[in-house]
Amino acid sequence: MKFRRASLITALNLFSSTIVNSGKVEYKRVLLTTENKDPFRASDIIKNENYIFFYPYHNIPVLLLDLNKTIEPSKVEQSGDGMSYIHPGGAGINKSIVAYVSICNHALVRPNSEKTLIKYYPPGERSVLYGGDSVICCCAHGSVYNPSDAGKVLQSPAEHPLTAVELEWDSQSDFMYARGLIGREPPFKEVFKEEGEGRLILESAPVKRLIDYTKKIVRC
Numbered sequence: 001m002k003f004r005r006a007s008l009i010t011a012l013n014l015f016s017s018t019i020v021n022s023g024k025v026e027y028k029r030v031l032l033t034t035e036n037k038d039p040f041r042a043s044d045i046i047k048n049e050n051y052i053f054f055y056p057y058h059n060i061p062v063l064l065l066d067l068n069k070t071i072e073p074s075k076v077e078q079s080g081d082g083m084s085y086i087h088p089g090g091a092g093i094n095k096s097i098v099a100y101v102s103i104c105n106h107a108l109v110r111p112n113s114e115k116t117l118i119k120y121y122p123p124g125e126r127s128v129l130y131g132g133d134s135v136i137c138c139c140a141h142g143s144v145y146n147p148s149d150a151g152k153v154l155q156s157p158a159e160h161p162l163t164a165v166e167l168e169w170d171s172q173s174d175f176m177y178a179r180g181l182i183g184r185e186p187p188f189k190e191v192f193k194e195e196g197e198g199r200l201i202l203e204s205a206p207v208k209r210l211i212d213y214t215k216k217i218v219r220c
């Protein structure tokens with residue numbers, strides 16, 4: 001019985017995403033909401049604050065950031081597997097809002113409710129480990145990513161950019177939606193092995209400030 005259920009989940013998951021082209025995978029378009037299930041508006045976002053939501057599975061964390069500057073589309077040339085793709089740039093009225101799967105590509109460190117080692121350091125909050133700000137830094141072993149440029153790696157040991165989440169902004173309502181992933185597939189299998197099979201997010205994804213989600217944020 002367990003096996004049949006697992007097979008069914010796997011089959012459903014396979015049909016839940018659509019590979020659009022190299023580097024882009026569409027998942028269910030879901031509304032970003034507050035914890036009370038009200039729509040989370042782009043204008044609700046505090047600039048340069050770290051926010052978290054989970055997408056496309058309930059145990060895949062995503063960092064949501066308003067970088068307070070226009071983020072232009074950017075081409076990513078992948079090393080290793082040779083895949084390249086276009087990051088679409090920022091969403092919202094100023095094209096300043098971006099989202100990245102918050103799983104470090106080095107050893108899969110990710111935020112949890114107890115502790116967070118990976119976060120965005122906004123202008124004025126220097127990462128000692130990197131020697132600068134405006135970066136996403138993973139304190140586990142010092143990987144640094146550039147959220148203003150498609151999540152590209154600025155400092156190893158990570159070798160690949162963070163996977164981006166495709167955002168959609170409705171200019172009439174100011175609502176925001178997540179609708180897919182851009183870039184390398186996140187290490188779903190490894191996460192599911194550690195935390196159990198992921199449940200697909202199908203309707204809405206509540207957004208929280210990172211400081212309200214996790215007990216301890218490690219800075220480096």
Ligand code: FES
Pocket residue numbers: 104105106107108109138139140141142143157158
């Ligand atoms: S897990 Fe992030 S740098 Fe190693």
